[in-house]
Amino acid sequence: MTTSPPTGERNPDALVSRAGVRGNPDYDQHFLVDDRVLDRLPGYLPEGTDLSHVLEIGGGAGPLTDRLLARVAEADGRVTVVERDPHLAAFLREEFAADVETGRLTVLEGDALDVELPDDVTASVSNLPYSVSSEIAFRLLPLDVPLVLMFQREFAERMAADPATDEYGRLSVTAGHYADVEVVEPVPKEAFDPVPAVESAVVRCVPRNPDYEVPDDEFFLRFVTAVFTQRRKTMRNAIRNTGHISNLADPDAVVSSADESLLSKRAGTLAPADFAELAALAWEVGDPQ
The missing domain is CATH 3.40.50.150 (Vaccinia Virus protein VP39)
Incomplete structure (x- = not known):
């Protein structure tokens, strides 16, 4: 050699x-x-x-x-x-x-x-x-x-x-x-x-650890992926239309409970902490499968 x-x-x-x-x-x-x-x-x-x-x-x-x-x-x-x-x-x-x-x-x-x-x-x-x-x-x-x-x-x-x-x-x-x-x-x-x-x-x-908390990392990432498939829609419609991706059985419950200031925005304008807030709510009331 x-x-x-x-x-x-x-x-x-x-x-x-x-x-x-x-x-x-x-x-x-x-x-x-x-x-x-x-x-x-x-x-x-x-x-x-x-x-x-x-x-x-x-x-x-x-x-x-x-x-x-x-x-x-x-x-x-x-x-x-x-x-x-x-x-x-x-x-x-x-x-x-x-x-x-x-x-x-x-x-x-x-x-x-x-x-x-x-x-x-x-x-x-x-x-x-x-x-x-x-x-x-x-x-x-x-x-x-x-x-x-x-x-x-x-x-x-x-x-x-x-x-x-x-x-x-x-x-x-x-x-x-x-x-x-x-x-x-x-x-x-x-x-x-x-x-x-x-x-x-x-x-x-x-x-580093994020400056927010999520109930489940896998669900948080899946939720973010889901709503970004409809980034031109308001979050209200994005959450409703992507339950099959985020595996939410009741996305309407999330929309009914979420803050209007977040629902009226589009995914591209939300900070990571905003997504965390919505994901935590979805985990609590959206019946994730």
Whole structure:
């Protein structure tokens, strides 16, 4: 086996070449190859983040894996990387054989939506496949750890949007239920190979408890999802028309009991605490199934 360069010195183009692969847009495979962006990503983790076990989703040829290994070395930590491509998973095990042997790196082969994630993850830094960004993000957010994630820029801006803005929606409320969400860097198309059709952005999610209470997290998120399917309707009509989505047997009871100041507004103008108030009322009088 060819001797690998030491951790922290692996050029992304050289890694892709050694892996013998080319990104395939048809499979949502765009390799991040800009050294400057790769170098910055681990640094977006909040100061004081526990680096004992960092998770990476979508390792590819390993340029970010290499930088994460260098970063966690300061804390005597370790990295777990999930890679669904069997060829790339095998390449990562070979390229980082020394780190695998010492237990500093674990490579999980499989789909990030299906594999069993470690239960002791302390942070995640990942360049996510855009076709399943939402599903993976909402698998990571409940882990209650700092996240630095690469998304399609439009998705990132919606995730971090404030109420009453064009980008604000279900994604903004549900992501904000788990964390403070911030877009920390736009990333041009040219940072990837092959070049994607869209621009990207890096999002930092810092876990925190929301400034409101809900009776049941799953129901709250389902209720928010339901009413945003009719975001152009008043909340009165949105609640009435989406009982089949929120699983409310009696949405009319919710409308009859809710404050008129909330019912006359549209979903895109309500603050998360307003949704929490309505969801709590729905849980109490709407007969959720």
